[in-house]
Amino acid sequence: MSGYVSDAVIRRLPAYNRHLRELEIEGVAQISSQELGERMQLTPSQIRQDINSFGGFGRQGYGYQVHELREHIRKTMGLDQAHRMIIVGAGRMGLAIANYASFAREGFQTLALFDADPEKGKCATEELPIYPVEEMAWRVEELAPDIAVLALPAEHAQETLELLYEKGVRAIWNFAPVDLHYPRDMQVVNVHLSDSLHILSYKMNHKDD
Amino acid sequence: MSGYVSDAVIRRLPAYNRHLRELEIEGVAQISSQELGERMQLTPSQIRQDINSFGGFGRQGYGYQVHELREHIRKTMGLDQAHRMIIVGAGRMGLAIANYASFAREGFQTLALFDADPEKGKCATEELPIYPVEEMAWRVEELAPDIAVLALPAEHAQETLELLYEKGVRAIWNFAPVDLHYPRDMQVVNVHLSDSLHILSYKMNHKDD
DNA sequence: ACAAATCTTAACACAGATTTAAATATTTTG
């Protein structure tokens, strides 16, 4: 058990976590792949194979222990650890993320924002400081975040990533509509909103298939 | 040509569009799969196969015509048509989307927002009306949007989708952290922000592989 | 006309998902 976990499974892991949390709240203690499959809209066999790929849970003739399974997934995803975030870009998107309470609840703490015009968003965020980008280099060293959120114009994303890398940041959550280049030991996850909207547009144009 | 386009290609289509736009701006008129591959971080052969799957562009010994190719992709994605959007939920995320100018520039026009507390976001959005959710049913009939953005709490997402379906909406851009159930003739694209952040967390925990 | 560049098409390889068969646990029944 706990050998190689495929990319496809990793992409589904958050969904497992989400659904198992719901089940916990509903007070469901155990569940079969059949039932879980109906909720998640996956085939039972895929669920069994997925869960098996990161450890031998599940009792035959019985199903899976909801709490035990969820705890293991949370640990696998590193959600048992606290994370320190900064947000570069205090536009509407940056501020929306900064104030999205559930991230904080899940252990992703926002330390500060940076913006070319720090006054801009001041009214919108209660507690968090917004620093001018000029101060980013030394402030990042001081704050020592492990995640940086890029919510700035595409044309500044690449250079910002490079500065952050230099200052020790190794994880980027990128909202800028651009494909970044980055070193092997850096982790980047993109949220390309307009790409996502364009895919919806495509699907609307091809309802038939 | 122009037969079945695989899911994998569809997911890459927005990236092609994005990169080709950049090339157009740079004034590049033609490009080979080799060069485009370097920019997009894809193998040249994949690019050739992708482009071939939706039509025979490209001249042998020469490459692809940037503008012609992009126009075709835009048309394929339905980006030559205007879209009418409403946003349900005028929290920070809903307002951020409403004010994201580039969507409007691309032909995705926001008509209105809806919220349980319409006064809440009033100051944040200049031009757009925010209506109370109670008025949604008849207002949607009047406004006739073709896309609805769901930027509301997870617990209200499913019922809202059902109401919108009843009123003729057939495309949903969902930001609520929940997996929705929907009829076959409805198109749904999810933006699960916290899932995306959790995947970043996973990757930080498994740098080695 | 020949060589170089580049696409097109078909064949191959690999990862991911589904199906099937086997094993094991739980529940029911006599």
Place this chain on the structure above:
DNA sequence: CAAAATATTTAAATCTGTGTTAAGATTTGT
């Protein structure tokens, strides 16, 4: 309480979709 029936996972095999490689075809440039 033991045996049979049922439920469910595990593990192996098969199928499907996706990406890569390689051979063939077309155009460009000299």
